[in-house]
Amino acid sequence: MNQRNNHRLVLFPLPFQGHINPMLQLGQILHARGFSITILHTNFNAPDPSSHPHFVFRSIVSDLDRSEVPISDIPGLISLLNTRCASPFEEHLREMMLLPGGDAVPITCVISDSLFSFTCGVAERLKVRALTLRTGGATSLHVYTILPVLKEKGYFSIDVLSGSRSEEAVKEFPPLLVRDIPGFDLQKPEMTLQLFDNMVKVIKSSPGVIFNTFEELEHPALTSVREVLPVPDFVIGPFPKCCVTSSSSSLLAEDRSCISWLDKQPLKSVIYVSFGSVAVVSEAEILEIALGLADSEQPFLWVVRPRSVRDPEWLQKSPSHFLEALERRGKMVKWAPQMEVLAHPAVGAFWTHNGWNSTLESISEGVPMLCMPCFADQGVNARYVSDVWRVGLHLNGGLERENIARAIKRLLVEREGEEIRERALVLKEKANASVRLGGSSYQALDALISHILSFE
Structure with a gap:
């Protein structure tokens, strides 16, 4: 030494x-x-x-x-x-x-x-x-x-x-x-x-x-x-x-209030949503994401980074259906302490852009993924998550609210999600064993x- x-x-x-x-x-x-x-x-x-x-x-x-x-x-x-x-x-x-x-x-x-x-x-x-x-x-x-x-x-x-x-x-x-x-x-x-x-x-x-x-x-x-x-x-x-x-x-200030919010949620019930530090979504896409989260009827923690949405007033224009869901069972933050969030027992799935850090962090914590790649290596990572390692679902049907809500329920509620979680936990243990x-x-x-x- x-x-x-x-x-x-x-x-x-x-x-x-x-x-x-x-x-x-x-x-x-x-x-x-x-x-x-x-x-x-x-x-x-x-x-x-x-x-x-x-x-x-x-x-x-x-x-x-x-x-x-x-x-x-x-x-x-x-x-x-x-x-x-x-x-x-x-x-x-x-x-x-x-x-x-x-x-x-x-x-x-x-x-x-x-x-x-x-x-x-x-x-x-x-x-x-x-x-x-x-x-x-x-x-x-x-x-x-x-x-x-x-x-x-x-x-x-x-x-x-x-x-x-x-x-x-x-x-x-x-x-x-x-x-x-x-x-x-x-x-x-x-x-x-x-x-x-x-x-x-x-x-x-x-x-x-x-x-x-x-x-x-x-x-x-x-x-x-x-x-x-x-x-x-x-x-x-x-x-x-x-x-x-x-x-x-982190280059952005982390909002730690999401941890105390997660503490109040049921075990493995929350879909954590974050598309990384670069991706930008359109007004049409943000609307479908919001309504898909609302229609899923699951608790959600959604990271909406500053300047990640082209319309800065999108929230004020959001349908009442989504705003009611946000008030009852959702939380939005500008940035989150991601590794701590993924390790939290209330988090049951991660809707991600599949940047490599996010993908590996999710695997390391045994959290199933909903994959929505944007650019660069993310398409490769997402395809391996869904088709090779089989620890997530690919949002193949596109950004329509019905497709989003259905995919979230498959991960968090249905038997398919339990099987994916079991495989994810096997990979988590392999990750832990590799560094011992x-x-x-x-x-x-x-x-x-x-x-x-x-x-x-």
């Missing part, structure tokens, strides 16, 4: 909630094993240092104006961040290496988000080793590695993008449907494909990649990825199960630490 205290790790997260969370959790895991942690971050979506007083935080100026690219244009934002952050990242890393006693101990290793395409090259020039963190799952990474093949097969042609073939099966990657392919329905498919291609190249050329998943969940995908990307890999998740502390890394002494993730963490110490 004393030896490791003389080793500093510099962690550089992509500045989005779904990427900051796992990077800071990884920092907690490695700090608990004795490493000194410095978080190098952009001034765009900067994390709160007060939530992690045991870390050193250093900000780089990325000169990113929010008006340049809309927050909904994720490929554009990532591309711009890669352009704007390369020089300041190198300057700060060089300064940290040269400044005597600047951060108390020398830099042993940089760990950066795999969507940053420049960090490994910068670190190599400065003679520092740089590992990559894959914040998504191994299955979606496997899909990314075959996107050039899927493009060659015509899956990114105009008729696919227009939706006419979206329900077709992807025979090269069962059980995916065409609409599950990452990036196929985005406005900038070429830019998205380039970002994914760059990420695969970054991982392939790195001295190691860290995964926030566990071997028992994604073993077939991990096996395939290892064949295509033969670099040292460290499968040490689920990160929340490995963290000694539960410090929040001798488990697959525990052993991988030991291997990661040895790998980092070998850099000296």
Whole structure:
């Protein structure tokens, strides 16, 4: 332990909630094993240092104006961040290496988000080793590695993008449907494909990649990825199960009143609804969601993030039917302490966009999912939740209130939901076992630490 205290790790997260969370959790895991942690971050979506007083935080100026690219244009934002952050990242890393006693101990290793395409090259020039963190799952990474093949097969042609073939099966990657392919329905498919291609190249050329998943969940995908990307890999998740502390890394203020509200609800009765930190829904969609929740006749906790609905006055325009349901058996908050909510005994299901963090957190707590993917890897995650791991239902019928209410009842009331919950609890126990002494993730963490110490 004393030896490791003389080793500093510099962690550089992509500045989005779904990427900051796992990077800071990884920092907690490695700090608990004795490493000194410095978080190098952009001034765009900067994390709160007060939530992690045991870390050193250093900000780089990325000169990113929010008006340049809309927050909904994720490929554009990532591309711009890669352009704007390369020089300041190198300057700060060089300064940290040269400044005597600047951060108390020398830099042993940089760990950066795999969507940053420049960090490994910068670190190599400065003679520092740089590992990559894959914040998504191994299955979606496997899909990314075959996107050039899927493009060659015509899956990114105009008729696919227009939706006419979206329900077709992807025979090269069962059980995916065409609409599950990452990036196929985005406005900038070429830019998205380039970002994914760059990420695969970054991982392939790195001295190691860290995964926030566990071997028992994604073993077939991990096996395939290892064949295509033969670099040292460290499968040490689920990160929340490995963290000694539960410090929040939320960019939004969490409304903890939902916990006391959950305390008053019956066991496994509540549908928790949250579509993540980026997704935006239309007025028509929010109406169907609201009426579907009302018609389900189940208690609901609904996270409606600021600016997640295009019409800011949608609630005032909501039908009385929904407002009555909200008053009698629902609660709405702007943001929630999600891991605490999912662990609460009153929560019986999670209606999710299937971002990887949310998906893995739900699996880790044995909570069945209602899947409504929006973009990127979410379609892959949702399809595996419903069709492979069978711990959730896909909202295949679309956002109609009848379909929503029916799906919620299937999960919370009917025998089908009990069977799904039983499978979810089996996966939860496998997740718990993976991080215990001798488990697959525990052993991988030991291997990661040895790998980092070998850099000296």
